[in-house]
Amino acid sequence: MEKVRLRANNIPRVESGHLWIYSNELAKVPSLEPGSIVEVFTNDGTSLGLAFFNPHSLIALRLLKISIVQDVSKVFKSRILNAKQLREKIFPTEHCYRLVYAESDCLPGLIIDKYEDYFTLQVNSAGMEKFIEKIVEILLDIFPKCKGIIAKNSTHFRTLEGLEQYEKVLYGEIPKEVIVTESGIKYKVNLLDSQKTGLFLDQKLNKRFIRRISGNLRVLDCYSNFGGFGLNAALGNAKEVTLVDISKSAIETARENFQLNGFKNGNFFCSDALEFMKKEFQDGKKYDLVILDPPSFTKSKKNIQNAIAGYRQINKYAMRIVAPQGFLATASCSMHIDEATFMKIIQDVAYSQKINLKMIYRGGQSPDHPILMSMPETRYLKFFVFQLS
CATH class of the missing domain: 3.30.750.80 (RNA methyltransferase domain (HRMD) like)
Structure with a gap:
């Protein structure tokens, strides 16, 4: 088996349990096929076990925590x-x-x-x-x-x-269509053609909280996809639920999911969520609960400032259409936007709008997406619910 040696005798990040080693941390990048299994050694010859090796990736080694004698x-x-x-x-x-x-x-x-x-x-x-x-x-x-x-x-x-x-x-x-149940709600899921891998399973507990607070509220679910948050609001006896998604197929699936569950209080719009909120603001429309669960605004650190601007914009208009003493649920699944940064975005927007925020729920990814504490990269979802006044 090929051996790969590191430049250093120790990498504190790796010693604490991080599983990635970058190409600039290798003493030499060997000419091996991507995906080869290699044994990794520190510069002084201490074995770190086996790893996947990829000479074409910045993440050159992915440690397996497996010794050379294991299958x-x-x-x-x-x-x-x-x-x-x-x-x-x-x-x-x-x-x-x-x-x-x-x-x-x-x-x-x-x-x-x-x-x-x-x-x-x-x-x-x-x-x-x-x-x-x-x-x-x-x-x-x-x-x-x-x-x-x-x-x-x-x-x-x-x-x-x-x-x-x-x-x-x-x-x-x-099959083109699979009907599944999550938290007591039925969904039509197209596993052959859907965002990510179908439902947003990482929002499981956050959706349940929305269900808990939605009783008799007028709810706006932006970036609704298949209607996960809106369906939970409906099950929680919301007065009415408005769902908005830019994808025609997604909004149609959300409509079908409402019918599948016997909910009759849904309104469905195929539209850009930001433009929809701007128009609602211009028309003087108010909601008791606005939910923002946008797709990731950045896939790399290079675009963080653009992502921050995007989050500011959508949260600004969401706050403008929340009724007095109403609620804003807002999420970020961008790995490169950490919780402190996301929180500051929300606080800055609220300050600029002369709005007071009272946090009533602080969530993240569902525990079936466990966070490896030695790898902050495994934590990506931020989810807050605020009461506005």
């Missing part, structure tokens, strides 16, 4: 089993959840979402790409009732790894 496939199966047991402990009655969350489950670059008896895979590292067939085999062994597995490999991260983008059914059949 990689067997370790991966054990880790997927551990991940399954954790999710079943967290959500014993749920059948839709993130089964594997990459580095947080010590499976670098692998994301698996479970939708009842169907599974979606995202593979974001060249090393894990070589194990796709083995991962499918493991899933079929652990979940004998599995009906279908699809690879959703069309992510920005694959580009950084030098991997092709594709979507492919890996096992069984994936």
Whole structure:
């Protein structure tokens, strides 16, 4: 097995449990195939175990926490089993959840979402790409009732790894439409053609909080996608729910999801959310609860300032259409915008609008997306609910 040596005798970040080693931290970048498994040594010869190696990525090494004497496939199966047991402990009655969350489950670059008896895979590292067939085999062994597995490999991260983008059914059949239940709400999910991998599973607990406070409120759900927040508001006995999404297919699916659950209080608009809020402000319209759950505004640190400007703009207009003593629920899934930065954006906007904020809920990603404390990169979702006055 090829050996890769680091420049330094120790890297404090790695010693504390971080699993990435960057190309500029290697003594020499060997000419090996992307995705090769190598043994990693510090400069003084201390072994750090095995890692996926990619000479074309800034993240040159993804540590596996596996020694040279261990069988990689067997370790991966054990880790997927551990991940399954954790999710079943967290959500014993749920059948839709993130089964594997990459580095947080010590499976670098692998994301698996479970939708009842169907599974979606995202593979974001060249090393894990070589194990796709083995991962499918493991899933079929652990979940004998599995009906279908699809690879959703069309992510920005694959580009950084030098991997092709594709979507492919890996096992069984994936119907165009699957009806699943999350937190007591039925959803029509198109696993063959949907944002990310279908539902926004990371918002599970945040959606439940919205349900809790929506009674008798006029609710605006911006960037609604399939209607996750709006559906929870409807189940929570909202007076009316207005859903806005720029995608025609997404807003139609949201409408169908309302019908599927027997909710009759939904209004649906295919529109840019910011432009919709601007018009509502001009028309003097007010809502008791405005929900902002936009897609990520930046995929890299280079565009942070543009992202900050975007968050300021949408939160400004959201605050302008919240009724007195009403609520703003606002989220950011941009990894490069940390919680302190996002909080300051909201506070600055409120100050500029002469609005007082009272935080009543502080959330993040659902616990089936566990945060590896030694890797801040595994924490990305910020979610706050404020009362405005």
